[in-house]
Amino acid sequence: EAGVTQSPTHLIKTRGQQATLRCSPISGHTSVYWYQQALGLGLQFLLWYDEGEERNRGNFPPRFSGRQFPNYSSELNVNALELEDSALYLCASSLMNTGELFFGEGSRLTVL
Amino acid sequence: DAKTTQPTSMDCAEGRAANLPCNHSTISGNEYVYWYRQIHSQGPQYIIHGLKNNETNEMASLIITEDRKSSTLILPHATLRDTAVYYCIVRVRKTSYDKVIFGPGTSLSVIP
Numbered sequence: 001e002a003g004v005t006q007s008p009t010h011l012i013k014t015r016g017q018q019a020t021l022r023c024s025p026i027s028g029h030t031s032v033y034w035y036q037q038a039l040g041l042g043l044q045f046l047l048w049y050d051e052g053e054e055r056n057r058g059n060f061p062p063r064f065s066g067r068q069f070p071n072y073s074s075e076l077n078v079n080a081l082e083l084e085d086s087a088l089y090l091c092a093s094s095l096m097n098t099g100e101l102f103f104g105e106g107s108r109l110t111v112l
Numbered sequence: 113d114a115k116t117t118q119p120t121s122m123d124c125a126e127g128r129a130a131n132l133p134c135n136h137s138t139i140s141g142n143e144y145v146y147w148y149r150q151i152h153s154q155g156p157q158y159i160i161h162g163l164k165n166n167e168t169n170e171m172a173s174l175i176i177t178e179d180r181k182s183s184t185l186i187l188p189h190a191t192l193r194d195t196a197v198y199y200c201i202v203r204v205r206k207t208s209y210d211k212v213i214f215g216p217g218t219s220l221s222v223i224p
Contacts, residue, residue: 004155033212035214042214042216045212045214056211090155090156092155100146101148101156104155105154106154
């Protein structure tokens with residue numbers, strides 16, 4: 001069974017540009033979570049989607065946004081990129097009524 | 113904020129048991145204890161979870177105190193590949209829109 005897949009693996013952008021990151025959950029999983037992990041730091045909760053709806057949001061500015069599609073895949077958009085947005089962006093999926101999160105390998109975003 | 117506290121770092125000799133403590137003194141009756149680990153630059157990996165009773169799987173054992181205010185993750189025979197950051201989190205297992213917050217975790221170094 002395929003795990004959580006994220007694309008792209010690496011992405012390089014310049015300040016002010018927009019970045020789009022994609023996540024495909026495990027088949028049958030309806031919840032998708034996004035986390036930001038800056039170098040050497042912990043996982044910071046970004047967004048949580050379930051059944052196409054945004055269910056909860058972390059303490060990030062509105063330029064961090066996303067959506068979940070009918071097939072439960074998800075997209076994270078970061079507008080007006082800043083240098084400090086450089087980080088590993090991790091996606092996880094789960095069944096809504098369980099607690100186990102299954103993570104992808106992440107997308108590393110570098111902002112120059 | 114994370115609902116758990118863990119030591120920042122620990123060392124363990126290869127082949128010995130690694131005992132990683134976690135304090136969750138404000139845990140609610142319907143919250144489960146989950147453990148994950150993150151090997152350098154990879155996505156976090158689910159290890160084990162429990163509610164009240166001790167749990168064991170092929171990776172580890174989880175010991176939860178009777179008052180549920182703390183728990184210990186046990187890796188019975190640590191190997192070098194167990195060197196990672198270990199995260200302890202608590203959350204409701206059934207439908208809930210709570211954020212899944214990871215604390216800084218414990219950095220475990222397994223020493224040859």
